[in-house]
Amino acid sequence: MYWPNIIDLKRFYASTLGAAVCRRIQHKIKRIWPDIFDDSRKEKTVIVGMGYALPYLTRMLNKMPLFPVALMASGNGAVHWPEKGKNQSLLSGETLLPFDDDSVERVILSHLLEYSNHPQHLLNEIFRILSPQGKILVIVPNRMSIWSRVESTPFGHGHPYSIVQLQELLRQSLFETKRVEMALLFPPTRSRFFLRIAEILYKISQRVCRFPIFTRMWGGAIIIEAQKQVYAANVDNVFDDRRKRMIYRPIPANFGNPRER
Numbered sequence: 265m266y267w268p269n270i271i272d273l274k275r276f277y278a279s280t281l282g283a284a285v286c287r288r289i290q291h292k293i294k295r296i297w298p299d300i301f302d303d304s305r306k307e308k309t310v311i312v313g314m315g316y317a318l319p320y321l322t323r324m325l326n327k328m329p330l331f332p333v334a335l336m337a338s339g340n341g342a343v344h345w346p347e348k349g350k351n352q353s354l355l356s357g358e359t360l361l362p363f364d365d366d367s368v369e370r371v372i373l374s375h376l377l378e379y380s381n382h383p384q385h386l387l388n389e390i391f392r393i394l395s396p397q398g399k400i401l402v403i404v405p406n407r408m409s410i411w412s413r414v415e416s417t418p419f420g421h422g423h424p425y426s427i428v429q430l431q432e433l434l435r436q437s438l439f440e441t442k443r444v445e446m447a448l449l450f451p452p453t454r455s456r457f458f459l460r461i462a463e464i465l466y467k468i469s470q471r472v473c474r475f476p477i478f479t480r481m482w483g484g485a486i487i488i489e490a491q492k493q494v495y496a497a498n499v500d501n502v503f504d505d506r507r508k509r510m511i512y513r514p515i516p517a518n519f520g521n522p523r524e525r
Contacts, residue, residue: 267337267339267340267379268316268340268375268379268418268421269340269341270316270336270340270341270342270343271341271343272418273316273340273375273418274316274318274343276417276418277316277318277319279454280454280456280459281417281452281453281454281459282319284450284459285417285448286319286320288447288448288449288450289319289320289403289447289448289485289487290319290320290323292445292447292487293320293372293401293487295445296401296443296445296487296489297370297399297401297489300324300330300370301327303327305329305330306329307329308329308331309329309330309331309369309370310331310333310367310368310369310370311324311330311331311332311333311368311369311370311371311372312332312333312334312335312363312368312370312371312372312393313332313333313334313335313371313372313374314335314336314337314371314372314373314374314376314390315336315337315373315374315375315376315377315379316336316340316374316375316376316418317334317372317373317374317375318334318343318345320372320374321333321334321345321372322346325346332352333352333353333354334352334353334354335353335354335355335356335361336353336354336355336356337355337356337357337358337376337379338355338356338357338358339358339379340379341355342354342355358376358380358382358385358386358389359382359385359386359388359389360389361389361390361392361393363393364393365392365393366393366394366395366396366398367393367395368393368394368395368398369394369395369398369399370398370399370400370401371390371393371394371398371399371400371401372400372401372403373390373400373401373402373403374403375403375418377402377404377425378404378405378421378422378423378424378425379421379422379423383433384433384436384437387433387434387436387437387439388437390437391437391438391439391492394492395492396492396494397491397492397494398491398492399442399489399490399491399492400434400439400489400490400491400492401487401488401489402430402434402486402487402488402490403447403485403486403487404424404425404430404485404486405419405420405422405424405425405484405485405486406424406425406426406446406480406483406484406485406486407424407425407426407429408426408480408481409448409481409482409483409484410451410452410484411448411452411484411485412424412484414452416452416454417452419448419452419484419485420452425486426486427444427480427486427488430486430488431444431488434488434490438492438493439490439491439492439493440490440491440493441488441489441490442489442490442491443488443489444486444487444488444489445486445487445488445489446480446482446483446485446486446487447483447484447485447486447487448483448484448485449482449483449484452484
């Protein structure tokens with residue numbers, strides 16, 4: 265399946281349209297997870313952004329006790345993040361995540377599930393690394409919207425989902441859906457005129473939200489919050505395909521030459 269280049273994703277979110285997308289989805293994240301932006305929060309929270317979640321993780325930097333980590337898929341490459349300071353990004357295979365069991369409190373999945381060749385295995389691995397009662401926020405293109413048909417944005421590539429399809433995929437990996445939101449209720453155009461009135465369109469869409477059929481057709485992105493179901497977990501069934509994870513370390517340059525060992 266086609267994997268977007270990390271440079272293309274970065275370039276899109278640096279554009280005017282990408283900035284508008286980021287604002288709308290970031291607003292939804294704050295509505296769904298208001299606790300992580302609470303300045304009075306004292307518990308350390310490890311938040312892993314998988315795929316390309318840098319636009320949302322950046323707003324969590326320097327917000328103690330949050331510890332955001334950017335995990336980028338090997339299919340599209342990685343960049344140093346944040347641009348200043350110690351690196352908090354890494355490159356990994358989508359089904360072999362370099363985290364211990366029950367070590368992560370929150371996961372944001374953006375621009376990854378729709379490109380994955382093994383979506384069920386990916387979700388199984390996320391289940392493994394999440395702490396008991398850990399939560400995942402999945403952001404995918406809405407197959408009913410025009411966004412999934414416009415190839416000039418990242419939402420026009422990969423495999424789009426319907427709400428029912430995504431909920432079933434999560435259920436099979438023992439995640440319980442807690443909340444469903446629709447985002448990007450404006451056309452995927454780079455026209456400055458439409459982007460200027462995007463805020464007005466958003467306010468109108470909030471009233472239309474009383475009629476779900478309209479938001480499900482217009483919304484370019486589906487956002488689902490799901491929680492790990494520890495009480496229902498059948499470990500043998502979920503992890504029977506899990507392979508031994510490889511941990512790479514530096515070796516001397518002449519190690520591969522048998523004459524010099």
